[in-house]
Amino acid sequence: AFTNADDVVEVKGRxxxxxSAGDELLMTELIFRGAFAExxxxxxxxxxxxxxxxxxxxxxxxxxxxxxxxxxxxxxDARRIAGVMKECKLAIGEDDYVAxxxxxxMAAVLxxxxxxxxxxxxxxxxxxxxxxxASCVGSKKFCAK
Numbered sequence: 001a002f003t004n005a006d007d008v009v010e011v012k013g014r015x016x017x018x019x020s021a022g023d024e025l026l027m028t029e030l031i032f033r034g035a036f037a038e039x040x041x042x043x044x045x046x047x048x049x050x051x052x053x054x055x056x057x058x059x060x061x062x063x064x065x066x067x068x069x070x071x072x073x074x075x076x077d078a079r080r081i082a083g084v085m086k087e088c089k090l091a092i093g094e095d096d097y098v099a100x101x102x103x104x105x106m107a108a109v110l111x112x113x114x115x116x117x118x119x120x121x122x123x124x125x126x127x128x129x130x131x132x133x134a135s136c137v138g139s140k141k142f143c144a145k
Contacts, residue, residue, distance in 0.1 A: 023051060026101070029077045035070060042113030043067055049105040050074060063103040064110050071103055 003009055030036065036044045046063075047070050063071040075098050082094040 023078075023100070025081050026074070026078055027051065029081065030074065033073075033077065035073060035077075039067075039070060042110055043070070045113040046106045046110035047071065047074065049109040050101040050103065053102050053105045061102055061104040061106070063106045067103075067106060067110070071106070074101060 036047070039047065043066060046067055050071070062068075078098045078101055079094060082092055082097040085092045085097070086094065
C-alpha cells in the first residue's frame with residue numbers, strides 16, 4: 001500500500017513520489033515486488049524500455065524469450081493498477097493502460113545493452129522514441145562498461 005489506514009504516506013508512496021519518468025505507480029510496484037532482482041543489468045534496461053516505447057493497441061511486439069515472464073508480470077501489475085484506478089472512480093480503460101507498456105523496443109535495447117551496435121537504419125525509424133534511443137546510444141560514448 002502507498003498509504004496506511006490513517007492515510008499517511010508509507011515508504012512505497014514516497015518512492016512513487018520521487019519517480020519522475022515513466023509510470024510512477026507501475027515502476028514502484030516493480031521495485032517493491034523485486035521484479036529486477038533476478039534480471040541481469042541488460043535485461044533490466046530492456047524491461048525498462050517498456051516505459052518509453054510508444055504504445056499502440058495494434059502493436060503485437062513480443063518480448064525476447066528471456067524476458068517473457070518479466071514482461072507478463074509487468075502487464076499483470078499494470079492490469080492490477082488499472083483495476084484499482086477504476087475502483088477509485090478514475091476514468092481509465094484497463095486494456096489501454098496495459099497497452100501503454102509494450103515490448104517494441106525490448107529486443108533492440110537488450111541487444112544494445114549486451115554490446116551490440118545499432119544499425120544505421122535505427123535512427124531513421126518512424127518511432128520517435130526509437131530515434132531518440134538510437135541517437136542517444138548509437139555511439140555508446142556515455143556508457144561505461
